[in-house]
Amino acid sequence: MPNNLCIVKESKLENGMIAIEMHTPLLRVVVLPAKGADIHSIQYKKRENLELLWKAPWGVSAPGMSRLHSEGSKQRWLDAYHGGWQLMFPNAGNECHYKGALYGFHGEASMVPWKYQVEKTGEKLRVRFCTDLTRSPFRLERVLQLESNTATLTIEEKITNLGREAMDCEWGQHIA
Template identity: 35%
Template sequence: MGTGIYRPQRNYGCRIHDQVTTFGMRTVVLENDKVRVSILPDKGTEIFEYLYKSADLDFMWLSAQGVQNPGAYLPTSPDSVSSFIDYYPGGWQEVFPNGGPPSLYMGAQFGQHGEVAHMPWDYEIVEDTPERIGVRFRVRPKKVPFELRKTIRLELGSPALFIEEELENLAGLPLQFMWGHHIALGQPFVEPGCRIRLPEGAAIVTEEMDSQVPPGRVKRGKRYEWPLAEDLNGQRFDLSVLPDRGEPSDIVYLTGFEDKAWYEVENQRLGLGLRVEWDGKQFPHAWYWQEFGDTKAYPWYGRHYNIGLEPFCGYPTSGIEESLRNGSAGTIGPMQTLRFWLRTVPYEAKK
């Protein structure tokens, strides 16, 4: 909940709107002269809008399902995958302490993408001036003894969104986890021909051929130097250029980042790009999910063209059990606190 302290209303500079709801869910809107960012504390601090004002362009992908309130109706098939997917609107979710499908850890059974993405978070406004605003969010998962805190900020004159996070282990023993930012980009920003840039030395990691994940564009069981990979016929192709609609859907994992990790997605036709920077020491990977309209069954039915570029601690998408086996899961000591930062920067590119 908010602080309950009276704040002068303001219609200029940086400002916060938190006396509004979206389909009955508390909504916190951070706004300045460059961008508007809309967040749902009642649904995992989901970011469903990141609007770049000068172009009237929202970077966040909005699925055909749209934003929904999970409490609005009783699911007809309440399982641990559909409880996430049926209410997934695109946008940007915090994923913790499991990434991917249902998985088991220390006797706790996690559903799709863990717990916190659908939990209500508390919040307080920690800074509110025309020059700078900040809101701190806080949650404790039900199944594991953690507290996760994050502060989101905007500054006047900048389209950049700043996120600083703390993960605290409330137990007297070491624990492990998967933790990530599920950032999905789609129309009108993402389209065939868009380009993805990564730092020099980045690599592509794939799952084994016997993975439960259906085959996609990339030949599995191999590691590639970005941006070239092999298709199922052994032909090389460029993963950095988004293909025409109808190409097979896929997911690979990006690694080889330095302490300051980053990627850029650029639409040269629109002359716009989005740069995402983060703490590569804490999150040494990024998941690259590709949905180009080829999935004809549940849940997409051929309707979407979008990508997810998701900074992550741990891979693959098969869940925390596999990340423990491959050594990519995060580790935190007894009563320890880990810190993480992430920054997104919309920019104008040459057409």
């Protein structure tokens, strides 16, 4: 791979789930748009593809394909957990009721599909992920950026309240 080449490609995991792979000469980042735009993998290529995120030994379950028929949002979240890096929003931790809606364990953002768009310019590679939540009036945007000659993943996140009233929320990162 030439020193200044940035590549993005769509691939499939063993279970058929779509993965977005972002490559530079130094990093490989894999994102799962169907599962919360989770960052599934970050590999440092100069150290024999050193994986920087923990991976569950049971692998990734396709959305909606829980290993167990579990009750409760905490168990459903844990059944779908594969390691990696999740965005927790509009709440983190235990499920809660807020303004008449039940918010599940660690929020909805990591459990819903996100759309994506590639924005490659020159020696920078940007992929924009976006979703609208259903239990709360929020739009979430997450832009992941790699530059060809650095080993840096830059993340920009934006949350927009599409509702007519102020909403409290929690916003966290679940990095393994």
